Amino acid sequence: MAKPILKWAGGKRQLLDELKNRFPRSYTHFHEPCFGGGALFFDLEPENGTINDTNSRLINFYKQVRDHPDELIELSRSFKDPESEPDPERNFSETNRKGKSISNYYYQQRELFNNRPYGDEYDDLEEAALLLYLNRTCYNGLYRENSSGGFNVPIGRYSNPDWVREKEIRRASRVLQNTNIYNTDFEYIRNKAEEGDLVYFDPPYEPMSPTAYFTDYSADGFGQEDQQRLLELAKELDQKGVSVILSNSGVMYEMYDEAGFHVEVEGATRAINSDAENRDEVDEIIATNVPPKQRQTVGQSGLSDF
Secondary structure, eight states, rough: OOOOSSSOOOOOOOOOOOHTSSBBBBBBBBEEEEOOOHHHHHHHHHHSSEEEOHHHHHHHHHHHOOOOOOHHHHHHTTTTTSSSSSTTSTTHHHHHHHBBOSSSSHHHHHHHHHHTTTTTTOOOOHHHHHHHHHHHHBBGGGGOBTTTSSOOOOOOOEEEEEEEEOHHHHHHHHHHHEEEEESSOOOGGGGGGOOOOOOEEOOOOSSTTTOOTTTSSSSSSHHHHHHHHHHHHHHHHHHHHEEEEEEGGGGHHHHHHEEETTEEEEEOOOOOOOGGGGOOOOEEEEEEEGGGGGGGOTTTOOBBBB
16 A cells, blocks of 8 residues: 655544544545545545645645656655755755855755745745655654745754655555645535545644644644534535545534534544654544444445446
8 A cells, every 4th residue: 555655744544444444335436625644545545536735835746746756756866964065056055035044955955945935936846855855854744834834844853864755656656646636725525526425524623722733734724714614515515425534633523413423532642743742642533424334344445436
């Protein structure tokens, strides 16, 4: 099976069996409107369907993986160790946009990666390679943007980081070949999902407490109004005959329970946290409209038309 290429906050590798236990016995197309790292998608390796995310640089990355894997791998191989000296042939070899000194290769690459949000010229392939490089060399694999959309995570400390990920890219590229990739709001799925399809929603989580910020990975955020829109859409899809599975933080239990979904609490350890001692198990919910008697078992074949 394929594996996620990127580290991504809220990744679902620890919940894969719990999610698949709620799958219908058969379904036609698989859709994932809040893609992120795509752990479930890559584990399933669906032969068609759609994926989507509002993060334009993330979606560009997956398009490059699908359409230009060789070029992406080759460019990634040309990058240097993050602690190396900046490349004098490229911009930001001495100072960043604010005039502060660039201390090493990592911070030069980070500044180049931010060409898009700050209105400078950028190349889609290079941006994708830089996203992968920064993801594998930044602090704790975190993706975070400031209010202007600039990636602002500091350098990490790794003994031998792999920012090429050749095997993962080639496998993912094959899986993505017949997948339509979108960069829009999750409501696109209203016009894409058909009766008999399966949709998995993994939105940015509603914070469990006032000090928890699950939405910092994007400058746009994902607020309570978005959570309500998502619930209403899930109800529409249910009426349409689409199977829906959704994961979220434990505080969303009551909302989905009252809406008539089957809701259960699961625990998952969060690996991306600035404080290693706080990488504890947190409550998450999995909500679905698939009745228990109509669910498949883990390992059962999924897509009915393949």
